[in-house]
Amino acid sequence: MANRRDFLQILSLGAGLTALSRATSARAGVLSSLPKSDRQLRVALMGLGSYATRVAEAMESCQRAKLVGIVTGTPAKAEAWKKKYNIPDKNIYNYQTVSQLKNNPDIDAVYIITPNSLHHQHVMQVAAAGKHVICEKPLADTAKQAQEMITACEKAGMKLYVGYRLHFEPHTREVIRMREAGELGTILFVDNTCGFKIGDPTQWRLKKALAGGGALMDVGIYAINGARYGTGEEPLWVTAQEIKTDPVKFAEVDETITFQMGFPGGAIATCSTTYNFNNLGRLYVVGEKGFAELDPAFGYGPIKGRTHKGPLNQPVITHQTAQMDGLAECILDNKPDPNMTGHEALRDMKVIDAIYESIRKGGQKIMIG
Amino acid sequence: MANRRDFLQILSLGAGLTALSRATSARAGVLSSLPKSDRQLRVALMGLGSYATRVAEAMESCQRAKLVGIVTGTPAKAEAWKKKYNIPDKNIYNYQTVSQLKNNPDIDAVYIITPNSLHHQHVMQVAAAGKHVICEKPLADTAKQAQEMITACEKAGMKLYVGYRLHFEPHTREVIRMREAGELGTILFVDNTCGFKIGDPTQWRLKKALAGGGALMDVGIYAINGARYGTGEEPLWVTAQEIKTDPVKFAEVDETITFQMGFPGGAIATCSTTYNFNNLGRLYVVGEKGFAELDPAFGYGPIKGRTHKGPLNQPVITHQTAQMDGLAECILDNKPDPNMTGHEALRDMKVIDAIYESIRKGGQKIMIG
Incomplete structure (x- = not known):
């Protein structure tokens, strides 16, 4: 049986791996019309499941976004990711310490990739901690929740994007x-x-x-x-x-x-x-x-x-690479709304x-x- | 605007004409597994609109079915078809003379291609005249009508097929x-x-x-x-x-x-x-x-x-050629039910x-x- 990690890969009817190898040149094609700046969006990933793994790998090819932190409830994952991505201890959080993100000037945004029903709670926490939010889809369980999350981010002056890659x-x-x-x-x-x-x-x-x-x-x-x-x-x-x-x-x-x-x-x-x-x-x-x-x-x-x-x-591009570079430009350079x-x-x-x-x-x- | 005659041709995204030229060899492929006999199904077309024109042209390539008669309410069409297909006067009917088909030993089956809501009436008439029936889809307006048509053909000992080509x-x-x-x-x-x-x-x-x-x-x-x-x-x-x-x-x-x-x-x-x-x-x-x-x-x-x-x-075959040859074998040789x-x-x-x-x-x- 295919698990979900395999799913969207299965949909591709093969050749999925070629996307990674072509990512750099293709990404340049997508973003070439956009002006560049040197600043990078410093991102923490929250929820280190299979999709976060995919995002982290894709971000290794990013020009404008950089994985700098993690939020995880599993100490073994924290250890593994710390080593793999050279993440400093001060940028490693668990679900009890999310509010402390507000004291960390080295993280600009949190990409929330937790189980869907936790998005509401986590977006509210990240917005309250004064970080921009990228949240996986679906944004919430209901429209009412989604509206609350939008309002919270707006009140906090934080941007809110959803991973519609x-x-x-x-x-x-x-x-x-x-x-x-x-x-x-x-x-x-x-x-x-x-x-x-x-x-x-x-x-x-x-x-x-x-x-x-x-x-x-x-x-x-x-x-x-x-x-x-x-x-x-x-x-x-x-x-x-x-x-x-x-x-x-x-x-x-x-x-x-x-x-x-x-x-x-x-x-x-x-x-x-x-x-x-x-x-x-x-x-x-x-x-x-x-x-x-x-x-x-x-x-x-x-x-x-x-x-x-x-x-x-x-x-053919790596969607997550393009998304993270693209959203970095939205957040850092105020690029127009990408319908996300x-x-x-x-x-x-x-x-x-x-x-x-x-x-x-x-x-x-x-x-x- | 496309008319209906064009419709299914449009669906083909071009190249429709090649079907005709390849019809003979391809048909042989479809029917090659079926035993042959020399008898031909002698068919009258009822309702000489655009689809009947297509069927008649396709039947020119048939081996087991032959256009021998027509039923039309339009004298000018009767004249044109008579000339084009060399149809004898005795095989030309109008909607008032359908019952006289029973006296014509040179017609085996009638292919009904009249407007959909007339199928019920026409199938009943053809069955009563003791001819096998091929009827365009939809067979009827309702399941109740369809059941009546089936019963009428069965009582008359006539076969009933529908043009699911x-x-x-x-x-x-x-x-x-x-x-x-x-x-x-x-x-x-x-x-x-x-x-x-x-x-x-x-x-x-x-x-x-x-x-x-x-x-x-x-x-x-x-x-x-x-x-x-x-x-x-x-x-x-x-x-x-x-x-x-x-x-x-x-x-x-x-x-x-x-x-x-x-x-x-x-x-x-x-x-x-x-x-x-x-x-x-x-x-x-x-x-x-x-x-x-x-x-x-x-x-x-x-x-x-x-x-x-x-x-x-x-x-790639001409559907109507294959259908008419195939149904001829069903009717004349008692070939198995083709789900039609x-x-x-x-x-x-x-x-x-x-x-x-x-x-x-x-x-x-x-x-x-």
Whole structure:
């Protein structure tokens, strides 16, 4: 069985390792249009699971972001990371000492990669400690939580970004560019899917108290975010259906959800997400003038795609390298919003709230506030 | 604007014309395993619209089927077809003389290609005249009608097939073969879409009295049939949502419908159909062991596809040639059921009934009888 670490890699249908080797040159391509400064964003990673490992490795190729600190509840991990990344003792925290970050002038931002349901608490703590926040998706369990986190960061004067790494991914950016340039015409239809077969039945992703929800929260959010950047609009309404074929494994969280959204310009999105099977990670956007398809669309790469004009041949990059360099420029140089702010994440959370509400109400159409 | 004649051709993303030129050799490939006899099925076409024109042209390459008669209400068409296809006067009928087919020993079968809502009446008439029936899809407006048509043909001792041409299409057959051989593993998910942007707002397809319904009846049925041959199972339930962005053009029939189905083996299908945009014609089947994708899946060809093993490179054929040769063998040589019988169509009609019922009931889950 594939575990989650493998999942987005599986979606790439191989060749994922090439992304790393091509990262440096490709990243230069993505960021070449942006002005450079010498300052680096000094980042602490909070939550040293498999994704944090991936981020740390990707950050070794960063130009504008640098891993300088960690927050972990596991002393053995602290020791290992300290050695591997040459992290000074004064930049090593645990979950009881997070508030002390405020006394550390050598850390600019904390990247929160803890289990999803802990994001709310951790963002509030990091904001209170006066550090900028990068938080993995989903930002929160609910829109209400997300709003509280945004407000807390704003009050603290700290920036809040969410790890929607695809907004720095060249194929994704090209689809957005084409749509914005009108090359697809008025968008009429989106068919997005994202899911994988979850492995270890004891993992936190299957516990509601840690995960907030199931496939929808974890990876269905890619389909939602993709429908929003595929249309460039906010959905007006949603209908949704939940299917559970394994009520034991998925006793606490959703297994498979299908949902539909309506957009102001007339576009309809139909989306599916699951923890029950692989080979599900496609973005498909149809406009009056053409289409764009990314498949795999949401994995760690390589992203592949085509449009009505032919194959999309964009640079293959390491998403996390590009994201961290890109967000460093947003934070340090006040670069424009890359559609990865807390406000963007709040919009996804409103959709997630509405999807769960529609399911509770038997598939009823829910207007999104 | 594309008209419907262009639609399935558009889905092919070009190269459609090559299908004709390759038809003979490819057809031989499809049928080579079947024993041959010299008898030809002598066919009359009823309803000489654009699709009948396509069928007639395709039949010029047939080995086992021959166009020998026509039924048309338009004298000018009768004259033109008589000349083009050398049809004897005694084999030319209009809608008032259909019953006289029973006195014509030179016609074995009638292929009914009239507007959808007329299929019921015409199948009943042809069966009563003692001729085998091939009827375009959808077989009927409702499952009740379809059952009546099946019963009438059975009582008359006549065979009833429906123009589900893809069951003779090599890429489609290969996907079915892989699924039956277990190469995809247990099927868990299907994502099928079929639609096109309808042109002329005055055409019969937009009139409920002639069309029975809209996109769902006309092309959504491909997504339904594809979910059935993709899983090899009959759906247990359906949920459905209708979206209408142009209530004037689509005053009488459905414009866009999304629907979901659940299957006994645990598979879920999510499908979409529309009359409102192009670039929608994909079959996607995910099993525990792999996937199969056809895109374009439902047009007149060339059908293209891939699986987890790589590209599907099957012969490109003219679907209508293969269908008519294949059905000739079913009728004349009692070849096994090619999943194109009235009973097969009845199962699709039960799903269509349930989809419309779910829409009427606000997306409620409808069990399929």
